[in-house]
Each structure stands twice: as structure tokens, then as C-alpha cells.
Amino acid sequence: MFKSKDIFQEDFQKNFLNSEDETRLLRETINSLRKEVSKFKNPPLVVCEVSKMLGEKAIIRLKNGHYFCVPILKELQGKIHPNDTVLAEQKSLTIIEKVEDSKTFDVEMFVVVEKPKVSWDNIGGLKEQIKELKEVIELPMKNPQIFKSVGIEPPKGVLLHGFPGCGKTLLAKAVASSTNATFIEVPAPQLNQKFIGDGAKLVNDIFKLAKEKAPSIIFIDEIDALASTRVDQGTSGEREVQRTLMQFLYELDGFKSLEGVNLIAATNRLDVLDEAILRPGRFDRLIEVGLPDKKSREKIFAIHTRNMKLNKISRKQIIEKMKGMSGAEIKGVCTEAGYFAIREGRKEVNKEDFLMAVDKIFQEEIEEEENQKEMFG
Numbered sequence: 001m002f003k004s005k006d007i008f009q010e011d012f013q014k015n016f017l018n019s020e021d022e023t024r025l026l027r028e029t030i031n032s033l034r035k036e037v038s039k040f041k042n043p044p045l046v047v048c049e050v051s052k053m054l055g056e057k058a059i060i061r062l063k064n065g066h067y068f069c070v071p072i073l074k075e076l077q078g079k080i081h082p083n084d085t086v087l088a089e090q091k092s093l094t095i096i097e098k099v100e101d102s103k104t105f106d107v108e109m110f111v112v113v114e115k116p117k118v119s120w121d122n123i124g125g126l127k128e129q130i131k132e133l134k135e136v137i138e139l140p141m142k143n144p145q146i147f148k149s150v151g152i153e154p155p156k157g158v159l160l161h162g163f164p165g166c167g168k169t170l171l172a173k174a175v176a177s178s179t180n181a182t183f184i185e186v187p188a189p190q191l192n193q194k195f196i197g198d199g200a201k202l203v204n205d206i207f208k209l210a211k212e213k214a215p216s217i218i219f220i221d222e223i224d225a226l227a228s229t230r231v232d233q234g235t236s237g238e239r240e241v242q243r244t245l246m247q248f249l250y251e252l253d254g255f256k257s258l259e260g261v262n263l264i265a266a267t268n269r270l271d272v273l274d275e276a277i278l279r280p281g282r283f284d285r286l287i288e289v290g291l292p293d294k295k296s297r298e299k300i301f302a303i304h305t306r307n308m309k310l311n312k313i314s315r316k317q318i319i320e321k322m323k324g325m326s327g328a329e330i331k332g333v334c335t336e337a338g339y340f341a342i343r344e345g346r347k348e349v350n351k352e353d354f355l356m357a358v359d360k361i362f363q364e365e366i367e368e369e370e371n372q373k374e375m376f377g
Contacts, residue, residue, distance in 0.1 A: 045088060048062050070093040119174060119178070156283075165327060176217045252277075291325070311348035318354045337354045
């Protein structure tokens with residue numbers, strides 16, 4: 001049977017509409033694929049920093065340290081300023097786009113930003129050191145009016161020095177916790193970057209971050225990796241470290257101690273630090289953190305054993321045997337004593353466990369010293 005004219009026309013319209021939809025879909029797919037292919041044809045843009053403006057042109061600095069005088073796209077003229085990060089075309093290096101974020105890297109990748117929960121009670125001994133930190137860091141942050149009324153400024157920075165494992169980092173975290181300040185921990189070796197100018201820019205960004213998150217405390221650990229005594233001759237790497245140090249000194253001179261940003265640094269090697277960093281106006285207060293005395297060892301031992309199940313131990317004998325140990329080593333003794341108990345299937349730690357743990361820690365130190373003598377003669 002033949003279809004009627006109306007039915008035939010209706011079927012034709014349906015097929016026509018379906019084919020139109022399919023054609024539209026195919027065109028959209030083709031356009032999308034063409035856009036994707038065009039991305040592969042476009043050369044990548046060069047990331048650079050504007051150093052100086054010269055009318056309709058600009059002097060830019062590339063990552064490798066080279067400088068070029070280049071033109072600026074008409075649409076961007078008047079919108080580009082020194083220190084801006086921009087994108088330039090590869091062949092002519094014409095500036096064609098401005099990057100809103102002027103950082104070439106995210107500073108928070110290189111630092112630890114936290115609100116510490118360490119209290120003064122977590123520190124065994126160090127009464128004098130705690131007293132000085134409270135005067136120099138805590139008091140100006142909690143009551144800056146006292147200093148303004150007297151007409152003096154507290155020290156900008158505090159340098160903690162002494163044996164490793166004696167509580168320098170704990171002191172810094174405790175003062176940050178007591179002042180409710182943002183704690184920005186910076187390992188000094190991270191400031192030594194590969195390319196020229198990157199280390200200095202990172203230092204600048206860290207101080208900017210500290211001001212944004214004020215009240216804040218910048219804690220630079222192992223500062224001797226950055227601020228060791230400068231020499232006249234050296235490799236390009238050493239010269240770059242010196243550039244970073246000079247930027248760090250500039251930042252120290254450029255902020256006031258009552259602006260809500262305080263600096264604490266720590267080192268085990270005070271003897272290798274550059275004189276420029278120790279002069280008045282930078283690290284005004286040097287606080288020595290030495291090995292704990294008998295009373296301090298007792299308190300440190302009590303802190304690390306408060307959650308342990310102890311079985312008739314002679315604290316006096318154990319503490320006497322730990323003479324010459326740092327706070328970190330005393331903590332290590334408590335951990336090792338716990339392991340001795342676990343190996344024998346006990347839940348309580350006895351005196352013998354602690355005495356064996358002390359012997360083990362001392363033996364490891366002796367072996368390490370002997371290895372160093374063999375290595376370095």
C-alpha cells in the first residue's frame with residue numbers, strides 16, 4: 001500500500017529535522033577539534049618579569065637572567081608596571097599578556113604555615129630562655145603600647161643557638177602558640193634557589209606573606225645555610241646565596257618590630273655566621289640553648305614518660321645516667337625503653353629497659369663519631 005501524501009510529508013520533515021540535528025552536532029564537533037588542533041600549532045609563551053618601563057617598550061628579565069628591551073601590545077600599554085609577571089611571544093618577545101599573580105612560584109610550597117599547639121608546659125627546663133623570649137617576642141605582640149609609651153622598639157629578631165636537639169624549634173612554636181600568631185617555618189636551605197634572583201624573590205614573598213598573615217612569626221631553621229661568612233671568591237652558586245642573603249638583610253632592615261611580624265632564627269653553628277647578620281638592628285638578642293642540667297632532665301623525662309606505664313623505676317639513677325644528653329636524646333631513650341618492653345610482650349616499662357635504652361643511644365653516638373673520624377680523617 002502507498003503512503004498518503006500527508007504521511008509522506010510528515011516522515012520527510014522528521015528525517016529532515018533529524019539530519020539537521022546531526023549536521024549541527026557534527027559541525028560543533030569539527031569546530032571543537034579544530035580549536036584543539038590550533039592549540040598544538042600555537043608556540044608556547046615565555047614567562048618573564050618586567051624590570052623597567054621605557055615608554056611603549058619595556059625591559060624584561062628572563063628566567064636565565066638575560067635582559068631584553070621589547071615592545072608591548074597596544075591593548076596592554078599603560079597597564080604594565082615594573083615587577084609585573086608577563087607572557088611574551090617566543091620569537092620577538094613582544095609582551096602580549098599580563099599575569100595577574102606576580103609570583104613566579106607559590107611561596108607556600110617552600111614554607112610550613114601553621115598555628116602551633118605547643119605550650120610552655122611542653123618544654124622541660126630552659127627557664128631563662130623562656131623568660132627572654134617572653135620579653136622580646138610575646139610582650140611586644142600582646143602589649144605594644146608599653147614600648148611606645150617608653151619610646152623604644154623591641155628587637156626585630158631573636159637568634160637561638162646551641163647544641164642540636166635542645167629545644168630551639170619547640171621554643172619558637174611555644175611563643176607562636178602563646179601569642180596566637182601564625183607560625184611560618186622556613187628551612188634556610190630552601191631559600192637557596194637554582195636560578196639568579198629566585199632566592200631573593202622567595203625571601204621577599206615570605207616577608208609579604210608574613211605581613212598578610214600578621215600577627216606572625218617567621219622561624220628560619222639552620223640559618224647558617226643562608227648566612228654563613230661571605231668570601232671574596234667563589235662559584236656562581238655561592239654568589240647566588242650571597243644575593244639571597246643581601247635580600248634577607250634588606251628585608252630585616254625594612255620592617256619594624258611592632259608591625260606584627262617577628263623573626264626567630266636557629267643555628268647549631270654560631271661561629272660560621274656572617275658578621276652583618278649579627279650587628280645591632282637585626283638579631284639584637286642572641287639566646288643560647290644549651291644541654292639540659294639535672295633539673296631540666298628530670299622535667300623532660302617527666303614530660304615524655306607521663307603517658308607511659310612505668311613499673312618501679314629509679315628516676316634518680318636513670319636521670320644521672322642520662323647526663324650530657326639533649327632533650328631529643330632523652331625522648332629517644334623513652335621511645336627505645338618502650339620498644340624493649342614491647343619485644344618482651346610487656347605493657348609496663350621497667351628500670352632495666354631505660355638503662356639499656358641509655359646505653360644504646362650512647363653507643364650509637366660513639367659509632368657515629370668514629371664513622372665521622374674515618375670519613376674526614
